[in-house]
Amino acid sequence: MYKQILSRIRTYEEAQKLIEEIELINEAIFSKESSEVEVVLKSRVRLWVADALREDWKDGNVQKEEYLRDLKSRLENLKVLDLVLAFEPTDTSIDKFFNFVTENLGEGVVLNITLDKSILGGAKIIWEGRYRDFTLLRVFDEEFRSRKEEIISLLSESGNTSKSS
């Protein structure tokens, strides 16, 4: 139970989206109309989420209300790995990162991805209060700082060369 749904949740954003959908379904459960839940599943919830819920609810013994509360609780308690990236990741990119996380940190972890193009490449990583800067910008700045004199010298030389020619 929940495995099919939770395996699809790779990011914090996706988890929040799912929590919103759960709340909508929950509201439908408490409405007077018994068909209201199905209406919500068809019209206000993503297809894969609706399919996964129907699959889990096939067994008539499942208490939908309890199921949803438990699922919401699990989603709210997922651990978050913050990643600051220089590009907007594709679905494939997220899969690659998520697979790494699952392999190395286990299940129950989602990625919280934010975009900052100034970092050029690489990532800033924050995990359980620990921060690391593995950005291309940091490497670039360090390299420029350490080789500043060399670069100035090269620029001067090229300037002199262009003048003499």
Place this chain on the structure above:
Amino acid sequence: MKLLSESMILYIAILVFIALTLLLTALVIAYLRLVNKYLELKEAKEKGVDPEELLSAARIKSQKILEEAIIRANKIISQSQVFLEEHNKDLLQILNKVSEMYAKRYQESLGLVQEEAIKMLQNIPNDLKVFMVSAIDGFRETLTKEVEKTQKEVADSLRESIIAAQHEIERYKEERKREIDERIVEYVAEVTKRVLRKEISIDEHEKLVLKALEEAKRQGIFKS
């Protein structure tokens, strides 16, 4: 002159004093004789002698003594006058001699002083000329030295100012060059970043992120 007149007055005073003393002595002797006569008369009276006779005899005697005394006094005074006259003559002679001597010497000294003064007056233009020439030479020399010193100081000061200005220009140039170099480096860095942003593909981005995750794992930040 004043000294002479003072000594003369002293002589006269001594002579007058002697005359008066003699006169007084005569008077005292006459008085004593009179007293003696009075006592003799009294005694004679007591013995039966005529006092009238005694008195007249005493009167005659005392008059005689007085006359003698006056004569003697007059004699002394006349003698003193003679002395004075004689000495006055001597004194006048001496005074004249001394005056003549002083006058002569004064004339001689005056002559010498005049000669010296003339010489001095004659020498003044020459001395003054020599002194003025020397003073002007000294002044010229001092002035020349001062002008040279001032010229040197001004030249040194100018040289120092020029050197300082050159240093300042060099420093400014270096500073500006440094600033320009730093701006160029910043600009190059910015251009490089822009190029990198454009040139890095998604695939490369993914690889960089996975590499970052691997590095984080290697550094142990995923360990709980």
